[in-house]
Amino acid sequence: MKKLPIPTISFKTALSAAFDGMGSAAYRAEHETAFKTPEKIESHYSDRATMSELYNEPRIIGAADPIVLGALSKSQLTRLYTQYFVPQKKPARPLYEEIKVTANGKCPLCGDVGHVRTLDHYLPKSNFPVYSILPINLVPCCRDCNSEKLDAFANTVDQQTLHPYFDHDRFFSEKWISARVIRTTPPVVDYFVDAPARWQASDRSRVESHFREYRLGNRFSVEAAADLPETIHTRRTTMAKSSDEEFSGYLSEKSQTANLPINNWRRVMFTALAADEWFCNQTFIGV
Ligand SMILES: [Zn+2]
Structure with a gap:
């Protein structure tokens, strides 16, 4: 339970780095069209998070793979993270590392029990795929915290876990x-x-x-x-x-x-x- 500085990497920067790792021009164009206004998505999230209202965000439930944004499906959006943000050789990987180091190695979710090993999606990518590589939705954390919470999300204001970037001091x-x-x-x-x-x-x-x-x-x-x-x-x-x-x-x-x-x-x-x-x-x- 440690407050972290809000990442300075913008959503736009994260998206372009991820798009740079796409082999097909047509696939990239499809993504660029879908994410025409990343600033709007980012400021919406930031406003909601500041007011502790992320529990109200529309979510996708179940195994289906609906179209979520532009022509992009849920699985395409989650792949932005797994295939274009995390893999070592992709151009976006340095951004992943940059977010990870902001916690100085100590997990902010368990207050120093674990060492930072990964990034946790505050809003899980399978339910909120639009935010799969939104830097302010990615929290450095230890393996235990990451696996304890795995894909859990809040349905009420009371169920919301602490957000190390946005919650009150x-x-x-x-x-x-x-x-x-x-x-x-x-x-x-x-x-x-x-x-x-x-x-x-x-x-x-x-x-x-x-x-x-x-x-x-x-x-x-x-x-x-x-x-x-x-x-x-x-x-x-x-x-x-x-x-x-x-x-x-x-x-x-x-x-x-x-x-x-x-x-x-x-x-x-x-x-x-x-x-x-x-x-x-x-x-x-x-x-
Ligand atoms: Zn932890």
């Missing part, structure tokens, strides 16, 4: 994920959505959807389970004689040190550990 700068410590051996960190009460209901529902859609609860708990032994080891060794308060202070500092995004699993984990009396009181001898 509040989603990226305010804390909406918390965790509790489950007092087992070993302890388990359990994550949940806890959005600020002053947020409007639809925003609160949207972060719930984002959390659910990308299975952040499970994925964060797995990360925490792998990380926790190091903290427990510290408690048993260098901090064995520290008071509960000192240990809590140490954990609290850990939550701040790495300058992690506010809802990052590690930051949320250390905040929860520092606040948990039982955890801070444990010496973990024999664990």
